[in-house]
Amino acid sequence: MPPPFKRKNIRLRPENYRGQQLYFLTLCFHNRSRFGANPRVARWLIERMQIHAAKNALLIHAYCVMPDHTHLLAHGAQRDSDLLAFVESFKQDTAFRFEQKTGRRLWQFKYYDHIVWKPENAGRIAWYIWMNPVRKGLCAAPQDYPFSGSFTDSGTAMFGRPPAETWTPPWKKKTS
Numbered sequence: 001m002p003p004p005f006k007r008k009n010i011r012l013r014p015e016n017y018r019g020q021q022l023y024f025l026t027l028c029f030h031n032r033s034r035f036g037a038n039p040r041v042a043r044w045l046i047e048r049m050q051i052h053a054a055k056n057a058l059l060i061h062a063y064c065v066m067p068d069h070t071h072l073l074a075h076g077a078q079r080d081s082d083l084l085a086f087v088e089s090f091k092q093d094t095a096f097r098f099e100q101k102t103g104r105r106l107w108q109f110k111y112y113d114h115i116v117w118k119p120e121n122a123g124r125i126a127w128y129i130w131m132n133p134v135r136k137g138l139c140a141a142p143q144d145y146p147f148s149g150s151f152t153d154s155g156t157a158m159f160g161r162p163p164a165e166t167w168t169p170p171w172k173k174k175t176s
Contacts (some may be wrong), residue, residue, distance in 0.1 A: 124167030
């Protein structure tokens with residue numbers, strides 16, 4: 001009999017996700033389904049994201065609901081802010097409601113996170129998120145895409161001024 005399947009834990013210790021940290025997140029839809037291409041689903045996810053962020057003391061400086069995944073730039077607003085609690089509550093709530101209505105799974109089991117150690121990268125990371133629909137050919141300018149934006153004044157200010165330099169996620173950088 002084969003050994004039981006065991007998922008690899010890709011998370012850091014829980015204490016790394018508490019407090020006033022800055023995080024870049026990618027949440028993928030189950031089997032990379034194109035649920036985010038439905039405007040009603042995308043708007044609903046944005047609404048639920050804002051509710052769960054507030055409940056978990058997180059500021060969402062940038063978000064983008066793409067057809068097959070969602071990006072966020074989240075910042076802990078308080079010492080007791082908890083990114084893991086936010087993601088868990090957001091995914092559970094939306095997954096349960098989505099499955100009730102459609103009979104389908106909404107989210108991929110895991111998600112990707114990156115702790116942003118250099119706060120000066122926040123604007124560049126936000127623009128990386130907002131440029132995603134442009135890179136995928138969904139719109140000509142980030143402001144034209146209806147399912148991206150910010151829930152904060154600082155994020156809204158960043159959206160008004162593109163950075164001088166672009167940002168590339170560390171896992172996409174080419175090594176020499």
